[in-house]
Amino acid sequence: MGRIQLEQVTKSFGNTEVIHPLDLTIEDGEFAVFVGPSGCGKSTLLRLIAGLEDVSGGAIRIDGVDATELPPARRGLAMVFQSYALYPHMTVRKNIDFPMKMAGMDRAERKRRIENAASILNLTDYLDRRPGQLSGGQRQRVAIGRAIVREPAAFLFDEPLSNLDAALRVGMRIEISELHKRLATTMVYVTHDQVEAMTMADKIVVLNAGRIEQVGSPLDLYHAPRNTFVAGFIGSPRMNLITEDEAARHDAHTIGIRPEHIEVSDESGVWNGRVGVAEHLGSDSFFHVHETGLAETITVRASGEIGLKHGDRIFLSPRADVIHRFDAQGQRLP
Amino acid sequence: MATAHSRSAARLMMAPAVVLLLGWMLVPLAMTLWFSFRKYLPLRGGDLGFTGWENYSRFISSSSFWPSIQATLIIVGSVLAITVLLGLLLALLLDQPIWGQGIVRILVIAPFFVMPTVSALVWKNMFMDPVNGFFAHVWKAFGAEPVVWLSDFPLGSIIMIVSWQWLPFATLILLTAMQSLDREQLDAAEMDGASPLARFWYLVLPHLSRAISVVILIQTIFLLSIFAEIFVTTAGAFGTKTLTYLIYQRVLESQNVGLGSAGGVYAIILANIVALFLMRIVGKSLER
Ligand SMILES: Nc1ncnc2c1ncn2[C@@H]1O[C@H](COP(=O)(O)OP(=O)(O)OP(=O)(O)O)[C@@H](O)[C@H]1O
Ligand SMILES: [Mg+2]
Numbered sequence: 001m002g003r004i005q006l007e008q009v010t011k012s013f014g015n016t017e018v019i020h021p022l023d024l025t026i027e028d029g030e031f032a033v034f035v036g037p038s039g040c041g042k043s044t045l046l047r048l049i050a051g052l053e054d055v056s057g058g059a060i061r062i063d064g065v066d067a068t069e070l071p072p073a074r075r076g077l078a079m080v081f082q083s084y085a086l087y088p089h090m091t092v093r094k095n096i097d098f099p100m101k102m103a104g105m106d107r108a109e110r111k112r113r114i115e116n117a118a119s120i121l122n123l124t125d126y127l128d129r130r131p132g133q134l135s136g137g138q139r140q141r142v143a144i145g146r147a148i149v150r151e152p153a154a155f156l157f158d159e160p161l162s163n164l165d166a167a168l169r170v171g172m173r174i175e176i177s178e179l180h181k182r183l184a185t186t187m188v189y190v191t192h193d194q195v196e197a198m199t200m201a202d203k204i205v206v207l208n209a210g211r212i213e214q215v216g217s218p219l220d221l222y223h224a225p226r227n228t229f230v231a232g233f234i235g236s237p238r239m240n241l242i243t244e245d246e247a248a249r250h251d252a253h254t255i256g257i258r259p260e261h262i263e264v265s266d267e268s269g270v271w272n273g274r275v276g277v278a279e280h281l282g283s284d285s286f287f288h289v290h291e292t293g294l295a296e297t298i299t300v301r302a303s304g305e306i307g308l309k310h311g312d313r314i315f316l317s318p319r320a321d322v323i324h325r326f327d328a329q330g331q332r333l334p
Numbered sequence: 335m336a337t338a339h340s341r342s343a344a345r346l347m348m349a350p351a352v353v354l355l356l357g358w359m360l361v362p363l364a365m366t367l368w369f370s371f372r373k374y375l376p377l378r379g380g381d382l383g384f385t386g387w388e389n390y391s392r393f394i395s396s397s398s399f400w401p402s403i404q405a406t407l408i409i410v411g412s413v414l415a416i417t418v419l420l421g422l423l424l425a426l427l428l429d430q431p432i433w434g435q436g437i438v439r440i441l442v443i444a445p446f447f448v449m450p451t452v453s454a455l456v457w458k459n460m461f462m463d464p465v466n467g468f469f470a471h472v473w474k475a476f477g478a479e480p481v482v483w484l485s486d487f488p489l490g491s492i493i494m495i496v497s498w499q500w501l502p503f504a505t506l507i508l509l510t511a512m513q514s515l516d517r518e519q520l521d522a523a524e525m526d527g528a529s530p531l532a533r534f535w536y537l538v539l540p541h542l543s544r545a546i547s548v549v550i551l552i553q554t555i556f557l558l559s560i561f562a563e564i565f566v567t568t569a570g571a572f573g574t575k576t577l578t579y580l581i582y583q584r585v586l587e588s589q590n591v592g593l594g595s596a597g598g599v600y601a602i603i604l605a606n607i608v609a610l611f612l613m614r615i616v617g618k619s620l621e622r
Contacts, residue, residue, distance in 0.1 A: 052521050052524065072525045073525060073526065079521075079525050081521070085519045085522035087523075098536070102526050103527055150526075
């Protein structure tokens with residue numbers, strides 16, 4: 001079990017409130033991802049849940065029990081840190097053993113769980129090494145192993161993959177998702193990588209400056225962003241946000257259209273402009289288009305076969321059914 | 335990394351320093367060895383030629399020799415124990431966010447800037463004096479008989495003075511080491527259910543083991559040769575005569591350079607035994 005509820009939680013450091021009153025429920029077994037720009041309070045929120053920071057106001061419930069005043073170890077949560085935070089002078093085995101040893105568990109049971117975790121995480125051959133003798137990915141797995149053996153009510157991850165190279169990151173992302181399917185334990189995962197957020201999450205929580213902008217499934221956020229912040233944050237490349245005359249034509253202050261929802265042609269279209277930077281990824285090409293008569297540069301995503309270059313004339317036609325409309329406050333219009 | 339070329343270049347560049355250091359070390363060493371085999375009494379006939387091993391056997395058979403070794407080891411050992419333990423405690427305290435941290439840290443380090451002679455004199459006259467000393471006043475205030483520190487607890491008094499001098503050094507090194515401990519590790523241990531004591535034992539202490547070895551090694555080198563603190567307090571009386579002090583007495587008070595030099599060679603041997611012993615321990619802690 002691991003249902004986490006935050007009720008009107010706030011956090012201040014000195015006089016600055018970094019988490020504004022905030023309500024959130026993470027259901028048992030859910031994979032919740034916190035995303036947001038740097039400094040928006042993701043880590044702080046996670047540390048509040050973990051108990052490593054005291055809340056300034058509000059309450060935290062875990063499985064219905066008020067855990068606001070409980071010390072970290074009694075909340076039944078396990079955390080994986082960005083720096084892995086392995087104990088450098090202990091072997092992998094001792095690292096994984098540490099939480100169970102502190103809990104005073106039976107020796108045979110500890111051994112069984114270490115072996116089990118090691119086989120799940122492919123660490124069996126490394127049990128007698130020290131963290132300094134492992135690669136980044138292996139260290140990451142040890143950190144996860146140390147979290148697993150406690151059989152926590154929920155796992156908390158703070159940007160666990162940000163120190164890994166791109167290929168390893170994709171691999172570990174899949175491993176963590178598989179682990180979640182296998183253990184069916186609640187996971188709360190902090191990242192600023194929106195690909196991780198979209199691919200792993202059951203529920204994404206978009207944070208900005210200590211406030212929740214939107215909570216929903218990845219596709220909810222993609223299809224119906226509640227405001228311009230979420231619209232710009234979810235999706236890659238970013239959604240085009242267009243103001244002024246073109247927006248007024250749609251009865252909105254701002255309209256949003258995703259790069260993949262614009263048809264590209266070299267003959268005719270609604271807007272025409274000139275290609276600035278062209279990024280060819282093979283499967284797709286991204287074009288940054290200027291001189292369209294709009295106030296903003298437009299980014300479009302086209303099939304990789306289109307061979308337009310810098311300076312070429314390009315014609316764009318937005319798909320009318322997927323235009324998002326926002327009012328002057330940036331809120332979504334129906 | 336180092337290619338063959340850059341290695342030989344490095345050797346060439348280091349040569350002057352190495353030669354200088356070798357000369358610096360070898361010349362006094364050679365002179366000590368030379369004099370230790372000669373009968374050299376500056377005020378009673380000067381250099382009177384070779385005497386073979388006589389200086390060595392006389393130095394070691396003197397009734398003051400073994401007590402001086404004992405006094406040396408007691409002082410070094412006790413000061414090490416006190417400075418490392420108190421240093422750990424102070425470093426732990428100073429690592430906490432406290433009000434006026436900067437000033438407190440400077441105050442803690444201050445004793446290190448006081449010259450040994452001065453600090454020993456201050457201790458002797460202002461704290462330990464049985465009539466006018468601060469301690470005497472405290473004792474009297476409680477109606478107790480003032481302690482005559484330097485004659486009743488001569489070794490203890492010297493240990494106290496020297497520890498006071500070296501505590502800042504130990505604290506400083508241990509504090510910097512403590513500050514380099516990754517906070518996330520402490521957080522992780524807290525989540526893992528480790529009590530503050532367990533965190534100290536399983537994380538902080540292993541993290542500090544190198545720094546502790548360095549403190550022990552460096553302090554030992556300096557403590558084996560403390561002199562001023564003894565000179566201005568007990569002048570070697572009441573069983574506070576260390577090996578260094580004994581050598582000083584042989585050379586300057588008895589005006590016997592040969593005998594003193596033989597003592598110097600014994601001091602070198604003692605220092606090496608202690609160093610070897612320490613390197614073993616330090617080496618072990620560095621491996622981990
Ligand atoms: N101990 C602290 N004392 C004072 N301010 C803090 C402290 N910890 C965090 N903050 C402030 O709180 C805000 C949120 O920090 P937090 O670490 O939660 O950001 P984040 O969303 O995790 O960012 P990142 O993606 O860069 O890790 C920041 O403005 C930061 O300066
Ligand atoms: Mg963070």
